[in-house]
Amino acid sequence: MDSIRGAIVALTSSILVALLFAYTFRIPIPMGGMLGPLGGLNPYSMGFSGVLTSVAVAWLFYGLFGGFVILPVFGAIAGHLASQKFSAAGNKRQMVVLWAVLAGMIPVFGLSILDLIIGPW
Template sequence: MSAIEVLQSVFVAWVFYGIFGGLIILVLCGAITGIIIGKKYSGSKHNKNKMIILWSSVISAIPVFLLSVLDFIIGPW
């Protein structure tokens, strides 16, 4: 395998993981969870901002975990 082929494979993996696991899915999970939790704790005596950060982090960890085991799910490239 030449250096060009290796760089092409690295670039494809970088784009794939970046689009499907990195940016889009994490932003959507964090935003949707933030909106839902913000509405849920709007009248509560709990600190709303802490709850939004906590739950957005917890929910966004799910796609990160799925992305980390993606090779076992769909097989090697």
């Protein structure tokens, strides 16, 4: 059950993580460029609704190209590991959620630095 919870949390929290990355680091927007303070598009010059729309489009685009498979797998692994590690703890559910959110950050971070690894796309 904790694996399923981890998979769902990682998938649903990834859009919030992508929004956080858009304001603090950078996130690639399909056919738009890099959105973020370290990217080409500045999110602070756009309105919040513009940033939210861009991030939602990117989340859907990259999700359809494999992200909706990778994120639940990472979340399920994190949920299972957290469930085993904190099996006797009173805050086991909170730790499963925390680990799943952190596991959901890994693919988002990988996507945001992918051009530094493989070159510009």
